[in-house]
Amino acid sequence: MRAGGYILFSLGLGACNSASVPRVNPAPVQVVGAEFGNVSLPVPDSGSTAALRRFLARHPLTEYVEYLDAPNFPNMAMQGFSGPENRRIEVLFEDLQPVAGSLNVWTLKGKTRYRENIQPITGQIVLNRMRRLAPRRPTEPNLETYQVSESDGEGLLGAFPPPPGFETVASYTIRGAFCWAQPRQPGNGYLYGLVDIDLAQCRNGRYMPQSVRFTEGAKGGNAKFEGVWTSYATGHTRRVVFVQDVLLYGTRVFQRFTLGQRMPEFNPQYARLGWSGYWSGEEWWANPVAASETKL
Template structure:
């Protein structure tokens, strides 16, 4: 799934190709991997940005109905830098349920270099494109996750499975979401959670998969999921599966009394207008 790091990815230059995720209880990280996780905190790649409407979206159950996840707090374990504590909420249809749990990264590798540029690039531009994208220090990290819904909520259960994160490390050490090839690893989703939900009482199980970047994710779950090229949108035939409300920007994850993103934006806009007015603009 994840290739050995490219030659320019010196931090883990001897890593081998990760396969299935290792046991949570007995991760087998190399010394180089442990050093990498100690140096780079991946929480910002996974957590929802507090000043943004965007949440993770995905597919739940046998009919692949839309489900949303807001990972509101992702905190690295001081005792194990490959381990992260997670808190958040999910929304399925109109039901909002809090959860908490953890992520344990078990493997790290570099993204495979591209060998072919997109067809719309002329030959010369294609070579330049390949040189540019392959020069990026691009990584993928594979791990396991367990997210337990709050037991007091009706039908609460446990999400469990594998998580994969694609990212790049800049020359200054900054990290950002990055997928070199949308046919590999997260396939453009940047962060992919893939697993099952198990009802805590009945033990009924349902498949679930959600991603950070639903518009770039090359999914094979729903046919013709997106339509349009310049400004893609969801296929109207999937409105019945919950995708007709995507653009509503409901801040369903906000706690009572908490300032929402919309309220913050409105306050900033009002302050700017007042400042312009006082300046005579």
Template sequence: MEVRPKTGSSCIFLILLLLQAGMIACNRTSKNEKAASDTLSANQVVTDTLSVQTSKIEEEDSRPPAKLLLEITPQEYLDILVKYDLSPLFLNADYKPQSAVYNGFYGTDHYRIEMYFASVTKDQKNPTLYHITGKSRYKKNITPFKGEVIVDTAMQFSNSNISPENTNVKGVYKTTGTFILREDSTLAGSGVFNGTVSIEFTLLTDSNTEFWYLNEIEEEEGADLVFDGEWVNYKTGKSKSVIWAKDIYSIGDSILEDFTIGERDVMINPKYRKLGWDSYWENAEWWNDSPHAKL
């Protein structure tokens, strides 16, 4: 006798199978849709972030540069040097006596050295040439010198942050050149300083010049005037590095680690007192005390 399944039971069983398959499919679809939604949201975040970053970069790129040096022709520079005298910049004539001394670093240990310019005169025939006399002090040794500075190249700042109301400023320039300062060869341990010099200054409508303080030159770090070179002993030929500047604070940290400390009241780090900086605030006019006053 043949036994046949009941038709009703088979239908119910088939319907249950179909419903289960449908639920699984729906669940997979829901998960896929959620994953796709999450991916879309993540991509949108990245896109929005990149958009903001790109917008920020474009905004920064659209800003005018803080400084931009433009070349000027040799004739333009010569015209400036003929009309203007840069010697007051070298002399620090408008400052207190102790400010007439330039401080710097000498040798591999970067011991303090002081340079005093007693006179700076512009050559009557060559407007790029300046004659200098003065003295150096290293530890307790005071030695007179004389020499020359040649300022042979210049560039102009196209954006120098000059206020429109400041009509007294005609332009801001950076000039570079070379120097050689010869110590008295009859004195023991004497030699010659030589190297490069750079100055950042303004031309004024009254035919005067002054240092420019509102820009920061990358090379000089805002020091306004920097002499960078070496000292060579006359007899032995041995050399030592030397650098001095109008504003020693602005270059000190690039020479010695943490040379300056403090934020509002900046001072020289006490750990460098042993390198000659313990007498930095003394006002003794050592250049007038030397027995070798003149060459």
């Protein structure tokens, strides 16, 4: 596992339409589908529902939750890339609740920010597949020990081995779908797509949200929500990707995405796209929500 602290988070599912929250069988372990109104969610094409059911029976995801408002975490919102320019977009999960009777369906309430336009969201995440990932090849970067840096061409500096017992012995991805809706007003829309949550099985038996490869699963993001934003008014769509570890994932989006070693910051070259102030600690989600004027 990566040194320097582990940023864990709960994963919630919320309905795009509150009336569309699914009823589920109150069995102890139930892996169910969900309805999102008129939205047809993509279905993950790999992994096993049975494997996920067995895992959740023994390891509820809430066991791995660390609050998003942890005082040592400088930027609590999940960071994202929007559109062909990969402009910055952010999402914060404020209330995450499992649907009664199901371990794989969660409801959420939160906020998004795009170009200073802050909008509330409600939605769901449905997790329905799990698969074991192939081991990291010797030629691939070791994401367990990375430190983001401009010191080499890859933007990574492998420097800190994981603490004893936290060495990765196997890695998995939990896959599913999500749908988050903004209020129905001019300029707003809904987001939907696929989610990948990477879990590393440690030598001590614990499971930690941790990417180990750039080529599979969350691809360095620990958790990745990838899909599209769709305008209510026009049907216009735009690609969006949110990740939990933007400093690492971003090195595969932009060249020299970060500068610095001990406390890396976004490269000022990308400030025009909103990428600045990672360590500012700005609590933008506490700001009043205004009428939407900025389209994604």
